[in-house]
Amino acid sequence: MxxxxxxxxxxxxxxxxxxxxxxxxxxxxxxxxxxxxxxxxxxxxxxxxxxxxxxxxxxxxxxxxxxxxxxxxxxxxxxxxxxxxxxxxxxxxxxxxxxxxxxxxxxxxxxxxxxxxxxxxxxxxxxxxxxxxxxxxxxxxxxxxxxxxxxxxxxxxxxxxxxxxxxxxxxxxxxxxxIKANPWWSTPLQPVIFLLSAIVSGMALLMLVYAVTCWRRKEAVDHQCLMSLNKYLWYFLILDVCLEVLEVISKMYEAEEAWPVIYQLLTAYLPVTFFGLQLALGAVVPLVLLTVARRAGSRSGQALTLLSAALILVGVFSMRWNVVIGGQMLSKSLRGFTAYHPPFLGxxxxxxxxxxxxxxxxxxxxxxxxxxxxxxxxxxxxxxxxxxxxxx
Amino acid sequence: MRLSRRDFLVKGVQLAAGGLVATTVVGKVWPAGTTLAQGKEAPRDWTRVWEEHEWAFVVDTRRCIGCGRCVVACKKENGVPLEAEVTRTWVEQYAVMADGRTEVISPHGGQDGFAETKVTGEMSKAFFVPKLCNQCEKPPCVKVCPVAATYQTGDGVVLVDRERCIGCRYCIQACPYGARFLHPELHVADKCTWCYHRITKGLLPACVQTCPTGARQFGDLKAPDSAVKKILEEQPSNVLKPAMGTEPQVYYLALDRVVI
Amino acid sequence: MSGPHLKFYHQPWFRAFLLVVAIVIVFFVARDLATPASFGQYGYYRGQNVNDWATREVAFSGGSTTCQACHQDKHEAWAAGPHAGINCESCHGPAAAHPANPGQVRPEVPAGREFCALCHDINVARAKAVQQVDVAQHNPGPDCTTCHNPHRPLPVGMGGKQ
Incomplete structure (x- = not known):
């Protein structure tokens, strides 16, 4: 606190x-x-x-x-x-x-x-x-x-x-x-962002589940199928990231009463999970890797695609964390922050x-x-x- | 886990039946079910009672001295553990420093006073602000409750049905004022009721009655010679976070702009 | 939907349909059983809960006049001094149960300098109308009540302590 x-x-x-x-x-x-x-x-x-x-x-x-x-x-x-x-x-x-x-x-x-x-x-x-x-x-x-x-x-x-x-x-x-009471949550973009990140994470998960089941069953991964998923994933991810960034940019530009604390939340309390995991590792890197993967050879292409999927799963989890936990760290007094460290047991x-x-x-x-x-x-x-x- | 739709149906029926038994039987054993003193008086026709009242709460920040007796009284009157951080009402101490910074504190909700936290340094002004549920005319907490466990009475007080609250805490998130909390012992949402059990008996809320300086005043706008009505008609007043559109019924006198 | 090759009740869609209908029926029956009796009496909530709240016992009494009946002496001192108007239970705590059982239920009698300091210690945020002293410096040691009558707290020499 x-x-x-x-x-x-x-x-x-x-x-x-x-x-x-x-x-x-x-x-x-x-x-x-x-x-x-x-x-x-x-x-x-x-x-x-x-x-x-x-x-x-x-x-x-x-x-x-x-x-x-x-x-x-x-x-x-x-x-x-x-x-x-x-x-x-x-x-x-x-x-x-x-x-x-x-x-x-x-x-x-x-x-x-x-x-x-x-x-x-x-x-x-x-x-x-x-x-x-x-x-x-x-x-x-x-x-x-x-x-x-x-x-x-x-x-x-x-x-x-x-x-x-x-x-x-x-x-x-x-x-x-x-929830108008929470300036970090309150935006009409939220349902769309949640839906897009949902689609992105579900696709990424399915790619990994598919690859693991193929490996377990000693079968080759269907390259065409995986690359097709790669493409869909890329489209949905770019939409998702654009909206996530747009949300922050418009909050910053409008610079309403709560912006200074949101800024502090992002830069002092969520820098790793927001900029590092959600945006960089969970979005920008996979966008690049997915593009490279489609031009790479069969084996390396598949490996890069699956790596991107794993990164995206981490990124979307971070996004959920940043919304759910981040929004509650920010006090409705707009003057402070509540700390949160989940216990291991309990x-x-x-x-x-x-x-x-x-x-x-x-x-x-x-x-x-x-x-x-x-x-x-x-x-x-x-x-x-x-x-x-x-x-x- | 073998999951066919038939199994799912069976599970569903079991769950539903289990839920019924649980809500009726276990619900009575669970602490939340047993705390309300049940019907000493005959049930009243509330619609008629409600027509006669329009409650209002006035806080004069100039009079508050930060003694915290209101917080202690509230917790004792309403069964909120004294040692808990959560509280139905609290007092904040503001200090606007010479350099423009505003320092706000409310140690333990102010229930032990502010002796340990005297304001020091160069300052332009300092004051106390008591806070409590605003009993909004348009309460966001009531709007979001998924099971309709929290509601607004006809005389404008927002209450929580302790036998129906599931403890999801959505109402806590929706309140712009931080007035709600999860009761640490009952595990249901709790909040200021303006001492509904007192005001419906013609008594004052415990915090108002124990305030030594009259910083908290409570009354019925529909009563003849209503003191709060006179205050609101004669003095400029304000509410907290008016832009939220919640239309609070706790009115503040001499509310400084730094108060959020 | 059904072709001539199979009786409709043998067809997969009908089996699935039956199951869904069963689920829906179970749901409505369960909802009927589970909805509280007074739900909707005054609005979309359990009406009985208004009574539950209104009939709760009070902890604090109706106010200082309640105390006057038995504690006339204290009341007179209090009414004549600067603490007049401050409710007895502000200092003595909840006492609604006291009159019925005065021997067993005894209201608090606060002691110690910290208690008076809650209102009277110097604090710049505190309204000037309230008498303030630096409690740490002001005759350190003895309880405030050694010199001041809490019911009629006037400075020593002006009739402070009786």
Whole structure:
């Protein structure tokens, strides 16, 4: 603590866990957008990650509410948000938007993986067979006609999913951007910045997940797919960075009452995480590396692309930190700063944060065991690789 | 974790049922559920009571002497631990130095006075400013509460339902004045209520009653011969952060421009 | 949507649809059960909570006149001196429970120089109307009440200590 902060500002109210929450939902939204590029916009080169993107989104979506629940003063009352949501609260939308998105995502995954599930059910026995039968909801028909119907529904669901994903993350930005009491948060750009950085981080995550699964399965990374992701990532990243910088520049130019403290916040309290990690290492360096990677050879190109993805993940995490923690360091007295050093242990410490961040990967590994997103055998393979146009 | 939609449904139902049981049963055991002294009086029809009142709070910064009795009284009246940093009301000491710098302090909310922190050095002026919830007519905290646990009564006081607050702390973020905090023992949002349990019984808020100099005044603008109404009609007054558009109902007399 | 090849209830979309309908029904039932009875009575909140707050017990009494009934002597001294108007409980703390149980519930009797210093120590931010002394320099050692009657604090020689 330095300068003067109000007595009720001695401690930061939204801790590390609330940094994780927008980070994780961002990863969901980004991964989903990649799957939509394939399933809705027919970007064929993204076929190797089309299904992986969906199960990745699901794994992270399952974990998304956990940091929120852990952080609540009264966790057992969490569901109140479903029973009596306050229509004027941005946060009240969480329960409904999340549930809606979860249903859409699960339905889409179900329709896409149904033929696989049925094939697994047919070929397995015992408990596994029972499990797959339950998963199939007893809908075992895999005739071309039914599959074609599944496919049409998938496209509809994915199309609904795009605005849902955008809304899920855009509104997280609104939660911060609409707080007039906080001069560092309050900007109409916040939802757009959150959405763009979400897409960026989700794409970067998916590239890394894809590369790791290829390595684990001893398969070559599909170069065309990775380079295509590289290009999309570059486009979204440049938009994202421009808006992030624009936000600070307009605050600086307008130089309102709070600008001197925001300036102090950026230069004295967040210089490493803002200029170093968010802008330099998390944006400028990846922008250059991604460009170089597209012109480099196959192996080095892939390595540079994946390195950029890793840097971007760090950069976006720093961005979440700078917004969530940075905004609370700055006192509403505009005369001081509250310090924040997350403890290692404890309900809101570093350890639970690491566990929460690792959990989606565990879930992903399990989901990939149950419904392997890469084995496009059975009926699905025929359908997706043969480009059959809908004939009915 | 095997996750089909059916499993998800089962989980959802369990969660929902669990949530119900939790909110009703555990909610009663959890400390927040047991602290309010329940209905000694018969329930009143509040809409009729509210019509008769329009409360207002006046702070005269020239009269405040920084003794901190208001902070202590508030904590004792309202069950906020004395040792906690958080507080429903506090006193700030301002010193505008000769070189133009403004030094502000509020050690422990001012509840132990300012003996250890006498202003020294060359200065042009110094004064105390008591702060509390402004009971805004347009309260941003009420707007953002996700579960409608905080609300504005018909006579203009913002309250928190301790049995429904989930402790998300969004209201704390939304308050421009730093008037809200998470109660360290109850784990729900807490704030000044203008001593709603006192003013509805015809008593003064504890801080007003214990202020030795009359720096804090409270009254009903709809009452005949209302003292606060007279003050507001006769003297220039101001509110904190008027540009926020929150329309505070705590009015300050002789509010210096350096006060934020 | 359904082709002639399969009965509609065998089709995947129908199975999925049923599940979604079930989820929605469960949600509405749960919401009905979970919404508090008095929610919406006065506005979009739990109306009973207004009573919860209004019926809380007070800690501080109604004011100095409450104390006068039993402490007439103190009241007279207080009313005649410069502390008149300052509420008894400003110094003595919350005492609403005292009259009903005077033996057990005993209000604070503040002692020590620090307590008087809260108001009377020199501080440039303090209104000049309040008598101020440099507490560290002013007769260091004995309690203020050795010389000053806290209920009627006048300078020594002007009837300060009785």
């Amino acid at each position: 330095s300068g003067f902060v109000f007595p009720n500002e001695m401690e930061i109210n939204w801790s590390l866990l609330i940094v994780l929450y927008p980070y994780i939902t961002g990863l969901v939204a980004g991964a989903f957008i990649v799957s939509a590029l394939y399933h809705v916009f027919n970007r064929r080169q993204l076929a190797p990650v089309g299904r992986l993107a969906l199960v990745t989104a699901l794994s992270f979506l399952i974990v998304a509410p956990m940091p929120l629940l852990l952080h609540l003063g009264q966790p057992v009352r969490g569901l109140e948000i479903m029973w009596t949501p306050n229509p004027t609260s941005a946060m009240a939308g969480f329960g409904y938007i999340y549930s809606f998105y979860m249903v859409i995502l699960l339905l889409e995954i179900w329709f896409i993986f149904r033929s696989d599930i049925v094939a697994h059910a047919r070929s397995s026995r015992g408990i596994a067979r029972l499990g797959y039968t339950v998963l199939s909801l007893g809908a075992w028909d895999t005739s071309p006609r039914t599959l074609e119907q599944d496919h049409r529904l998938t496209t509809v669901l994915a199309s609904i999913g795009i605005p849902a994903a955008a809304f899920l993350h855009g509104y997280v930005g609104f939660i911060f951007g609409a 309900l809101e410490g570093v350890l639970p944060a690491v566990v929460i961040l690792a959990l989606p990967f565990v879930i992903l590994a399990v989901v990939c065991r149950i419904i392997p997103p890469w084995s496009q055998k059975a009926a699905g393979e025929e359908y997706y690789s043969s480009d059959v146009e809908v004939s009915a």
